[in-house]
Amino acid sequence: MRPARALIDLDALRHNYRLARELSGARALAVVKADAYGHGALPCAQALADEADGFAVACIEEALELRAAGIRAPILLLEGFFEAAELALIVEHELWCVVHSLWQLEAIERSAVARPLTVWLKLDSGMHRVGLHPEDYRAAHQRLLASGKVAKIVLMSHFARADEPDCPRTAEQLAVFQAARGELVAETSLCNSPALLGWPQAWPAQPGDWVRPGIMLYGATPFEQPQARAARLEPVMTLESRIIAVRELPAGEPVGYGARFVSARPTRVGVVAMGYADGYPRHAPSGTPVAVEGQRTGLIGRVSMDMLTVDLTDLPQAGLGSRVELWGRQVPASEVAAAAESIPYQLFCNLKRAPRHYSGVA
CATH class of the missing domain: 3.20.20.10 (Alanine racemase)
Incomplete structure (x- = not known):
């Protein structure tokens, strides 16, 4: 699945x-x-x-x-x-x-x-x-x-x-x-x-x-800056997926459609099963935060329909099958929204295809 x-x-x-x-x-x-x-x-x-x-x-x-x-x-x-x-x-x-x-x-x-x-x-x-x-x-x-x-x-x-x-x-x-x-x-x-x-x-x-x-x-803040009362909110949605492929690239190699990212150093690239067909913002730029096995890194290259790519160069423990949080408790949706020039409201409302799994059911 x-x-x-x-x-x-x-x-x-x-x-x-x-x-x-x-x-x-x-x-x-x-x-x-x-x-x-x-x-x-x-x-x-x-x-x-x-x-x-x-x-x-x-x-x-x-x-x-x-x-x-x-x-x-x-x-x-x-x-x-x-x-x-x-x-x-x-x-x-x-x-x-x-x-x-x-x-x-x-x-x-x-x-x-x-x-x-x-x-x-x-x-x-x-x-x-x-x-x-x-x-x-x-x-x-x-x-x-x-x-x-x-x-x-x-x-x-x-x-x-x-x-x-x-x-x-x-x-x-x-x-x-x-x-x-x-x-x-x-x-x-x-x-x-x-x-x-x-x-x-x-x-x-x-x-x-x-x-x-x-x-x-x-659980998302409506404010662009930190706010004391909003800090007491708890994120309700965690959008996650996994690494489905890993690439080792030398310096000077492009990644993804349009070659929007070119490696400045030898780069380890993780391919994630997540794209704009799932509701992830297509215009999220390189550097947009994600967390891989609990450690933060960033997107590289353009988001495509079903996949996106992340930088694993400084995460040697991460590899095929590693869990990726796109937003949630480690990566606030407001950070992703800001990077993509959007708002958390739109990120949440655009969610589709990725199935929802509920915890805390009474």
């Missing part, structure tokens, strides 16, 4: 969820959209089922997959509904939905829902992606209550630059949110992972409020 695989540590996932609860003192929706950022939505939701306050997904298809597997906790649709016909399914499966546009509000007003909805009313506080305009926010809240179709409203927004600790934009967005809500008394939800880890002033003041940990659940 091809040795490439992704090891998913569900005990680490639970640790990271508990850290989100500890840091915030609030309830936490575990964000498992995009197949739990490539970690497997069903196993991750099942691992958290006994302690998560709820889950968040992007769309109703993802929510229905969880419900079909027996997940009964609240599930929030972060993008709300895409057409009014989904409201019947939202009611049937007891889902919560974000309302971020006036057309969604109007669809709820026109609907004949069998039971009142739980709505998370989203404000555009400055990210300018989705969300109601601040001038429309309190009126929208009032219209939802007056419709008789809504049982509960949570006030929410989303920060655009909370992963930049010195950027004033998060404080500005927080001020816009506070001004837009005015005297509205309701549960709130502002903090995603970077806000929860890096902006204590944005944490909810009331235990009944909500945070929305995403990337931190999976």
